[in-house]
Amino acid sequence: MSKQAMREDAERLVREAMEKKGVTVKQGDTRIEATCGKCGAKNRVTAPKGQLRTKFACKECGHKQDTL
Numbered sequence: 001m002s003k004q005a006m007r008e009d010a011e012r013l014v015r016e017a018m019e020k021k022g023v024t025v026k027q028g029d030t031r032i033e034a035t036c037g038k039c040g041a042k043n044r045v046t047a048p049k050g051q052l053r054t055k056f057a058c059k060e061c062g063h064k065q066d067t068l
Contacts, residue, residue, distance in 0.1 A: 038063040 030047045041060035045067055057064045
């Protein structure tokens with residue numbers, strides 16, 4: 001099966017599901033992958049919908065900072 005055929009099949013299935021009203025699409029919270037400015041550790045931060053910057057504390061060193 002070619003990529004184009006798979007794409008068309010996926011679009012058809014989505015259209016059918018939306019017509020049945022069995023699928024609900026919701027927007028949730030935003031997940032931000034932040035890097036600590038002090039120790040360089042990776043942190044996963046959850047921000048409310050529509051908010052780009054949020055405060056967090058590094059899980060490794062506890063340094064308090066804002067996401068970019």
